[in-house]
Amino acid sequence: MKVASKSGSQSFGSQESNNGxxxxxxxxxxxxxxxxxxxxxxxxxxxxxxxLAQHIPSGQKIAIKCIDIENSPVEFNIFQDEVILCRQMCHENIAKYLCTFVNNNELWSVMPLLGYGSARDVLHAYFKTGLPETAIAYILRDVLNALEYLHHRGIIHRSVRASHILIGGNGSVCLSGLRKVYHMFHHGRKWNQVHNYPEACSADLQWLSPEILEQNLSGYDTKSDIYSLGITSWELANGYPPFEDMPVTQMLLEKVNGTKPMLLDCTTISDLTGEEHAQHNAELENGGIDIVALAKARKFSSHFHSLIDRCLEKNPKCRPSAEGLLSDPMFKHLKKRSSEALPNLLQPLTPINLANLANVSDDKAVDSVINSMEQMDVTEEWSF
Structure with missing residues (x-):
């Protein structure tokens, strides 16, 4: 448990404007x-x-992200721009910073407690071979709502991935990772394509679109996020992102050449090349998952296959928009809100939520509650 001293605290802007x-x-x-x-x-x-934190005056349980500014590889103004953007956004599927301020050498951002963590946490904690398709559909629908909101405002996210999809204990879904966004509006004019290459993007290469990676004169636009959504969909379905064990140069070449990763199920497993089968056998010898057996035992819908195929088109003009994807047949059968459906679909995972912390006040008891939730691997990345 840590309680910081008031000295050294500095908010962004006036005291009143920074109250959340x-x-x-x-x-x-x-x-x-x-x-x-x-x-x-x-x-x-x-x-x-x-x-996990507590607002002392109210007893409310929240989450606080702490960034060591002095040892950050990212310039402080990048974090500052992210905070300003988050405060401008008003959408239920975009992560919120309730209050942000500087404490000595740390930047503190107060957020709602999102009990499941990121979608990546959920995969690593229990669904190591992928989520059920219905759960994926609910998650993707909410992410698309967030992207449609951003794209309508000329904002490219540039970092759509499972670790940037946060899931609340009640099943709510929101998109985070706004630190790497890029605005298509400059001096009152919206550019059709932009040419800015994301900084510190080595961790995002598997999800970035070919047109961003090529860095050519054609540039890129909001359709680059749709490619990343396709990669993320594949990640949610299979438990890990494509190109994971591939050397970076080979991955870049595959993307530039238009290679499309396919969902692994009984309809596609026969399409594996001899080289891919050899890689699979090597993984099995090292204690890996029997991907072939897994794929033969499951079948994703044709709508899901089609959605990923269209999102991963090499030519961005051939990809659908976020708005267009929201009317995709994959989402037609979803009759509930994510908050009504996801908790059941994610069982037996137990989220860190306000219900199981309601009567917990002292530090040791809070830590005990969290440590007892063995299903959740709290060392995994919870990215913002």
């Missing part, structure tokens, strides 16, 4: 108002940790 609201609770940019409990996740870099 969580329901009827006012969250102040003052470290003495918060207790940090157990670490429930880590960010993209070692200098980022996510804590």
């Amino acid at each position: 609201r969580f329901g009827d609770i006012v969250l102040q940019p003052d470290t003495t108002k918060y207790k940090l409990h157990a670490v429930i996740g880590k960010g993209s870099f070692e200098n980022v940790t996510v804590h």
Whole structure:
């Protein structure tokens, strides 16, 4: 447990403008108002940790992301731009910063507690061979709602991946990772294509589109996010992203040549090449999962296969838009909100949520509750 001193706290802007609201609770940019409990996740870099925390005046359980600014490989203004953008966004499927301020050498961002962590956490904790297709459909629908909102405002996300999809204990889904967004509006004019290459993007290469990686004169637009969504869909279905064990240069070549990863099920497993079968056998010898047996035992819908195939088109003009995908047949059968369906679909995972922490107040008890949730691997990345 950590309680910071008030000295050294500095908010972005005025005190009034930096007060956040969580329901009827006012969250102040003052470290003495918060207790940090157990670490429930880590960010993209070692200098980022996510804590279960408590707002002392109200007793409300929240999450606080702490960034060690002095040891960050990213310039401070990048984090500052992310905070400003998050405060401008108003959409239920985009991650919210309720309150942000600087405490000595750390940037603290107060957020709602999202009990399942990221979709990547969920995969690693229990669904190592992929999520059920219905769960994927609910998650993708909410991510598409977030992307449609961003794209309508000329914003390219540039980092759509499972670790940037956060799932609340009630089944709500929101997209995070806004640190790498790029605005297509400049000086009041919207550019049709942009040519800015994302900084510190080595961790995103598997998800980035061919047109971003090529860095040519054609540039890229919001359709690059649709390619990343296709890769993320594959990741959610199979438990890991494509190109994972491939050398970077080979992966880049495969993408530029238009190679499309296929969902692994009984309809596609026969299409594996001899080289891919050899790689599979090597993985089995090292204690890996029997992918061939797994694929032969399951079948994804033709709508899901089609969605991924269209998202991974080499030519961005041939990819659908986020708005167009929202009317895709894959989502036609979804009659509920994600918050009504996902908790059942993600069983037997138990989220860290307000219900199982409601009567917990002291530090040791909070840590005990978290440690008892053995299904959740809290050392996994919980990216923002």
